[in-house]
Amino acid sequence: MISKIVKSGLTRRTFLHSTAAAAMSAGLPGTSLAAGSTIKIGFLAPLTGAVAAWGKPGLDGCEIWAERVNAAGGIKLGDGSHNVEFVAYDNEYDPAKARTGATKLIREDGVSFIMMLGGDTWPGVQPVADKTGMLFSTLLPSDLSPDTNTLIAPAEVHPIYNVTGVEWLAENRPELKTAVMCAQDDALGLPSVATYLAAFEAAGIEMLDAPLLFDPATTDFAPVVTRLISKNPDIVCLDTCYSDYVHPIAEQLFQQGFKGQIISCTADFYDQMIAKTSEEFMEGFVFQFPDFDDPALNGDNINFTDPNGFYAEFNKRHPGQWGAVSWEYASIMDLWKAAAEKAGSASPDAVAAAMKEGKGKHAFGDADWWGTELFGIDNALVGDWPVVAIEGGKATIKEFRSIPDWYAKHGDLLVKHMQAYDQMWDQRS
Amino acid sequence: MPKFLIWIAALAALIALPHGLSFSQQEILVFLTINVLLVASYRLLTLTGEWSLGHVVIMGVGAYSSALLTKKLGVYVPVSMLLGGVFAALIAVLLSFPLFRMKGFYFLIGSFAAGEIIRLLWKRFRDPFGGAKGIKGIDPMPDFSVGFYQFDFFEPTSYYYFAGVVVAVCLWILWRIEKSPVGLTFHAVHWQDKLAQASGVNVRAYRTLAFAIASGFAGISGALLAHYVGTINPNAFDIDLMVFVLTWAIVGGTATFYGPILGCVVLTVINEVVLRELGLEQMRPLIYGAIMILSILFLPNGLESIVQKFTQRRASNGAPERSPAE
Numbered sequence: 001m002i003s004k005i006v007k008s009g010l011t012r013r014t015f016l017h018s019t020a021a022a023a024m025s026a027g028l029p030g031t032s033l034a035a036g037s038t039i040k041i042g043f044l045a046p047l048t049g050a051v052a053a054w055g056k057p058g059l060d061g062c063e064i065w066a067e068r069v070n071a072a073g074g075i076k077l078g079d080g081s082h083n084v085e086f087v088a089y090d091n092e093y094d095p096a097k098a099r100t101g102a103t104k105l106i107r108e109d110g111v112s113f114i115m116m117l118g119g120d121t122w123p124g125v126q127p128v129a130d131k132t133g134m135l136f137s138t139l140l141p142s143d144l145s146p147d148t149n150t151l152i153a154p155a156e157v158h159p160i161y162n163v164t165g166v167e168w169l170a171e172n173r174p175e176l177k178t179a180v181m182c183a184q185d186d187a188l189g190l191p192s193v194a195t196y197l198a199a200f201e202a203a204g205i206e207m208l209d210a211p212l213l214f215d216p217a218t219t220d221f222a223p224v225v226t227r228l229i230s231k232n233p234d235i236v237c238l239d240t241c242y243s244d245y246v247h248p249i250a251e252q253l254f255q256q257g258f259k260g261q262i263i264s265c266t267a268d269f270y271d272q273m274i275a276k277t278s279e280e281f282m283e284g285f286v287f288q289f290p291d292f293d294d295p296a297l298n299g300d301n302i303n304f305t306d307p308n309g310f311y312a313e314f315n316k317r318h319p320g321q322w323g324a325v326s327w328e329y330a331s332i333m334d335l336w337k338a339a340a341e342k343a344g345s346a347s348p349d350a351v352a353a354a355m356k357e358g359k360g361k362h363a364f365g366d367a368d369w370w371g372t373e374l375f376g377i378d379n380a381l382v383g384d385w386p387v388v389a390i391e392g393g394k395a396t397i398k399e400f401r402s403i404p405d406w407y408a409k410h411g412d413l414l415v416k417h418m419q420a421y422d423q424m425w426d427q428r429s
Numbered sequence: 430m431p432k433f434l435i436w437i438a439a440l441a442a443l444i445a446l447p448h449g450l451s452f453s454q455q456e457i458l459v460f461l462t463i464n465v466l467l468v469a470s471y472r473l474l475t476l477t478g479e480w481s482l483g484h485v486v487i488m489g490v491g492a493y494s495s496a497l498l499t500k501k502l503g504v505y506v507p508v509s510m511l512l513g514g515v516f517a518a519l520i521a522v523l524l525s526f527p528l529f530r531m532k533g534f535y536f537l538i539g540s541f542a543a544g545e546i547i548r549l550l551w552k553r554f555r556d557p558f559g560g561a562k563g564i565k566g567i568d569p570m571p572d573f574s575v576g577f578y579q580f581d582f583f584e585p586t587s588y589y590y591f592a593g594v595v596v597a598v599c600l601w602i603l604w605r606i607e608k609s610p611v612g613l614t615f616h617a618v619h620w621q622d623k624l625a626q627a628s629g630v631n632v633r634a635y636r637t638l639a640f641a642i643a644s645g646f647a648g649i650s651g652a653l654l655a656h657y658v659g660t661i662n663p664n665a666f667d668i669d670l671m672v673f674v675l676t677w678a679i680v681g682g683t684a685t686f687y688g689p690i691l692g693c694v695v696l697t698v699i700n701e702v703v704l705r706e707l708g709l710e711q712m713r714p715l716i717y718g719a720i721m722i723l724s725i726l727f728l729p730n731g732l733e734s735i736v737q738k739f740t741q742r743r744a745s746n747g748a749p750e751r752s753p754a755e
Contacts, residue, residue: 047711090710095665096460096658104453123565123660131583185552186561216664422555
């Protein structure tokens with residue numbers, strides 16, 4: 001089989017056909033579905049290791065999503081209804097393992113779509129995506145470039161939405177004039193640093209120091225925090241730090257007597273942070289990821305199906321595990337399901353085409369496919385994003401703000417800082 | 430069975446192996462082949478009694494060098510792989526000046542620090558190393574045909590054959606070095622360093638030589654990895670992978686040439702194939718750690734001791750009994 005393909009030249013079409021045949025012969029569903037068969041969706045993210053907090057809760061959320069969809073009759077395609085099932089592969093945030101996982105999911109499990117966290121792992125998968133034409137999603141649009149035709153970023157435009165938190169803070173707490181920032185020196189931290197710098201500049205907030213970049217292997221944050229607050233800033237920005245860093249940094253800020261404002265991309269497991277510090281200390285902590293029991297998510301603009309019920313079910317099954325990504329992969333599946341039903345097919349090409357027709361039904365409201373200026377391709381879905389603050393020990397949505405509106409006013413600043421950190425698509429090695 | 434028949438059977442089995450595996454297992458086989466070279470090269474260094482925590486970073490030096498040579502200078506990939514090994518060896522020679530002022534535990538910590546400095550340099554200098562995100566879009570090995578077989582290096586089987594040949598040649602060289610007078614001197618430097626010194630052996634020069642040779646082969650393994658995956662970043666060569674290399678060496682045993690290779694093969698199969706197939710995806714770190722603790726408790730001489738027992742028993746069964754006088 002392989003030698004035949006190799007001799008005839010491997011194209012996407014022959015690859016997918018041969019894959020489907022191989023998967024069928026192995027007793028697995030291929031890319032062309034039999035009527036009534038189960039649609040398999042690949043989940044290729046870190047489930048163990050330091051970055052697991054942005055993979056595992058997402059898989060848990062997807063399992064709930066699949067049960068709900070299957071109970072409601074499954075996914076309705078041209079040839080009837082199909083149940084949906086997730087096939088997970090732990091890539092340990094390693095590009096080589098991600099490549100192996102993508103190969104397994106496509107060529108052995110016959111999945112129709114693969115969701116990834118992205119970041120360091122995407123370049124390992126990209127050759128597989130190019131060769132097979134499989135549709136992939138990432139949570140990190142910085143993976144996008146003009147040659148990533150089969151990669152979409154439909155859930156979050158990380159880190160661009162961080163501008164909404166800074167903008168809200170500047171409007172609601174105008175007395176805050178100075179800021180400092182720290183971040184882990186990696187592919188997730190740097191574009192976020194550039195974004196926050198642009199947001200602070202746009203808001204007229206002065207940076208007292210250059211962003212403090214620490215090594216991802218850092219475990220002792222006392223010296224980091226000491227240096228960070230040495231100039232008495234009004235705001236400490238924690239950038240897009242992993243929860244393994246946000247928690248000890250917040251703890252150190254508390255222990256070293258910081259009284260100012262904290263802003264961060266995420267505050268996963270913030271109840272644990274409150275337990276380690278105090279409710280008073282965490283009051284007003286601004287971040288970007290809401291709990292889905294928030295009443296503001298019941299508005300007509302919200303496209304996520306039954307957010308309050310989803311949150312309740314998630315917490316029942318995985319108490320204390322709700323995090324930034326718990327809903328995100330599930331929200332991508334809402335989009336994928338709508339597109340597959342519109343196309344009447346689960347084939348990657350058809351779903352991708354249907355998904356990008358007109359406005360996208362983003363979890364937080366209708367949104368546009370966007371990104372040519374920043375990513376070289378319009379494969380990121382961008383619209384409104386919530387600003388969340390901790391009030392009385394509970395995450396509360398303060399407002400939804402428009403990312404495109406901010407970009408229309410300050411896009412040049414974002415491009416400037418992205419270029420300074422070599423984060424534009426044409427600057428990446 | 431004559432020895433050459435055993436070798437031919439082993440060769441045939443290795444050639445046939447990928448065809449009996451699933452696609453993802455073929456991918457794992459490629460990485461396993463590369464890691465075999467990594468861990469075998471690490472053993473050469475341990476012959477002199479020094480254990481390094483920077484070996485994986487040196488592997489990264491080979492990967493970065495080869496990737497940059499192809500990307501920036503358009504060097505032909507197989508040549509750049511060799512040059513990657515040469516660069517890694519040269520960096521090791523440079524590092525040997527400060528590092529071999531230390532011994533034992535101090536060398537271990539010094540090698541870790543040296544490795545971290547190199548990793549920080551990769552992160553700090555986005556040009557040319559790509560910073561934290563590393564280098565992507567690394568040129569793959571160019572496809573070619575040998576008449577009866579078309580090498581398409583996107584396919585794991587093709588790359589396995591290519592990497593297999595490279596690794597086999599490297600293992601043969603490592604084996605020859607170990608069995609040569611130089612290799613015997615490495616052993617002497619480890620076990621009888623004062624005696625060796627008294628006999629006129631330049632202990633430091635031999636330690637440096639072992640470090641450079643081991644690093645050169647680690648560099649080639651890094652280059653093999655870089656041109657297959659197509660991307661490298663500083664985190665791919667961090668202490669986590671180094672712990673895996675140490676684990677392979679410890680669980681396999683370092684008394685024999687095949688010990689660390691055995692450890693690498695057995696643990697990789699357990700971790701990447703068996704535990705995943707059993708659906709214990711998220712339990713793997715826990716089970717892997719338990720296996721390591723149990724093997725240290727119950728197999729203090731490593732997996733190689735099982736093989737040694739088995740082969741000794743076969744030898745004693747097959748050989749005529751010797752009298753005590755003999």
